[in-house]
Amino acid sequence: MAALLELGNDEVYYWTYALYPDLSHFDHPPMVGFVIKLFTLNGLLRDDFFMRLGPIVFSTLNTWLIFVLVRKISNERAGLYASILYNSSTYFSIISGFAIIPDAPLVLFWLLSLMLMVDVLPAYKIDREARWKMILFGGYAGLAISSKYQGAFIWVGALLFIFLYNKKWLMDYSLYIAGLISLIILSPIVLWNFQNDFITFSFHGERVAPAFGIRLDYLGRELLGQIAYQNPLNVIVFIPMGIALFKRESFMAAHIKGILILNGLPLWLTFTGFSFFRSTLPHWTGPSFLPVIMIAAMYWSSRFREIGVTSRILMPKRILLPSYFMIVVLALAVYLINYSPFHFGKIDSVLMGENDFTQDMYGWREIGNSFRQIADEEEKRGTMPPNSGVISFRWFPGAHLDFYAAYPANRDLFLIGSLTDIHKYAWINESRGSLIKGRDYYYIAPSNYYRDPHKIFEHYFNRIEAIDTIKIERGREIMRYAFMYRMKGYLGNFKTPLNLRTATNERANN
Numbered sequence: 001m002a003a004l005l006e007l008g009n010d011e012v013y014y015w016t017y018a019l020y021p022d023l024s025h026f027d028h029p030p031m032v033g034f035v036i037k038l039f040t041l042n043g044l045l046r047d048d049f050f051m052r053l054g055p056i057v058f059s060t061l062n063t064w065l066i067f068v069l070v071r072k073i074s075n076e077r078a079g080l081y082a083s084i085l086y087n088s089s090t091y092f093s094i095i096s097g098f099a100i101i102p103d104a105p106l107v108l109f110w111l112l113s114l115m116l117m118v119d120v121l122p123a124y125k126i127d128r129e130a131r132w133k134m135i136l137f138g139g140y141a142g143l144a145i146s147s148k149y150q151g152a153f154i155w156v157g158a159l160l161f162i163f164l165y166n167k168k169w170l171m172d173y174s175l176y177i178a179g180l181i182s183l184i185i186l187s188p189i190v191l192w193n194f195q196n197d198f199i200t201f202s203f204h205g206e207r208v209a210p211a212f213g214i215r216l217d218y219l220g221r222e223l224l225g226q227i228a229y230q231n232p233l234n235v236i237v238f239i240p241m242g243i244a245l246f247k248r249e250s251f252m253a254a255h256i257k258g259i260l261i262l263n264g265l266p267l268w269l270t271f272t273g274f275s276f277f278r279s280t281l282p283h284w285t286g287p288s289f290l291p292v293i294m295i296a297a298m299y300w301s302s303r304f305r306e307i308g309v310t311s312r313i314l315m316p317k318r319i320l321l322p323s324y325f326m327i328v329v330l331a332l333a334v335y336l337i338n339y340s341p342f343h344f345g346k347i348d349s350v351l352m353g354e355n356d357f358t359q360d361m362y363g364w365r366e367i368g369n370s371f372r373q374i375a376d377e378e379e380k381r382g383t384m385p386p387n388s389g390v391i392s393f394r395w396f397p398g399a400h401l402d403f404y405a406a407y408p409a410n411r412d413l414f415l416i417g418s419l420t421d422i423h424k425y426a427w428i429n430e431s432r433g434s435l436i437k438g439r440d441y442y443y444i445a446p447s448n449y450y451r452d453p454h455k456i457f458e459h460y461f462n463r464i465e466a467i468d469t470i471k472i473e474r475g476r477e478i479m480r481y482a483f484m485y486r487m488k489g490y491l492g493n494f495k496t497p498l499n500l501r502t503a504t505n506e507r508a509n510n
Contacts, residue, residue, distance in 0.1 A: 059097030138178025225282030
C-alpha cells in the first residue's frame, strides 16, 4: 500500500516538518519530521514508500513489543492474541502504522513507556535496577510527548498509579529525575512556543475549549469514529472483556489491571468528554486502546484455557475475524482510491470530486507532471517569467501541490491566507523569501478543493488569467480537474499573521 497509494493530506503536510525542521511547529511537536528525515535519508529518498517507511518499521517493532509485554504479564498465547488484535486495529495498523503522522512515533514511545511502567511501578523494593528503569521511563515519556501532546497522559497514568497504589515512589529521587528528563526533552518545544507567543497551545486550546450547549451529535460521531478506528469486529471482542472487568472477574494480576486501566482511561475520558461540546477527531484517543487490546488478549486467553484449549498457537475465529475484515477493507480501499471509476462526491465541472474521500490520495502526481509541462511551455512562450513560483490558499491542498508539483520542479510554493488556514506555511513563506512585489505566480486549483482565484486573490494581484485545465482520470473516467492560472503582478500587500488573534480576525474579515 505504501508504494501504491499517494500521500494523504496530513502526510504531505508533515513532510514540511522534515523540509524545514525546527524546535517545534505550529500545530505539533517536531518528532514526526525527524522520523521522515531519518527514513528518507534526509530527503534523498523522497517518494511515497520511503516517506511511510518509518511507521511501517515502528508498527513491526510494536507488534513484537506488545507480544513480549503481554507474554511477560500473562502467557504466550495471550501475547499472540494481542499482536493479532493490534494489527487488526485500523488506528494501530493503518493510521499510526502506515501513514506518516505524529501518531506513528507516539505509539512506539507509548508502548515502550508502558513496558517500563509494568516493570517498575508496582515495585515493593525500589532497587538500583528499578531506579534506572524509572529514569529510562522519563526519557520514553518525554519522547512520546515530543511526538504528540497526548503523550503527556503517560505521566498522568503513572502518577495516578503511584498516588493510589505505591506511594513509595514519591519518596524516591529517581521519580523526580525521570520527570526532569522529560522536561529537558520538552524544553525545545517550550522555548519555541515562548518565542512564538505560545501559539501552539492557543491553537489547540481553541479546538477543545468547552462551548455552551451539549452536542450529542459530536459525541455520537466521536464514539462511532472510535469504533471504526479500532475495527468494529475488534470492538465486539472487547465487549465481553469489559463485562468481565465490570463484574470484577479475575484473569490478571490486580497491579497489572491498575496500571493498564490508568494508562488508557484518562486519555479516553478527556477527549471523549471534549466531544460533548466540541467537534473532535477519533484518533485523538487512539493510544488509549493499547491497554484495551492487552486486557482483551489476556481475557480471551483465560477463557480458552478454561474450556480446555491448551495450544499456544491456536487462533480462535473471534481473534482472527477482525484481521480478515481488515484485509478486505484495505483491498477495497486500494481499488476505490487507485482504480475505481466511481464518483463519491460532486460531479459538476468546477467542483468535481469535492467531498470524495478517495480523491485525497490519487491524482496529485499527475497534476504535478502536467503542471511542469504547462509551466515550461508558458515560460518558453514568454507569457510567464522563468522559474515562477506557485501560490495556494490553505495547507490542504497546498502541501499536496508543494510535494508533487512545485518542489520537484524546483519552484517555491507560498500560501496566502489566515494562520489557521496556512499553519506552518506562515513560517515557510518567510523561509522561502516571501512573495516578491511585482512578481508573477502560478495558481493551481484542484476541483475537489476549488476556490475561485478572482474571489480570494483579486486584492493581491494586478490581474488573473486562466491558462489551462488538467484532467485527472481513473478507470477511464474523468475524476476531477486542476485549473491553472497566471497570477500577474503581485501587489506586495499580504502580511503573514504570526499570532492567532490576528489570524482569527483576518479569517472573519475574509
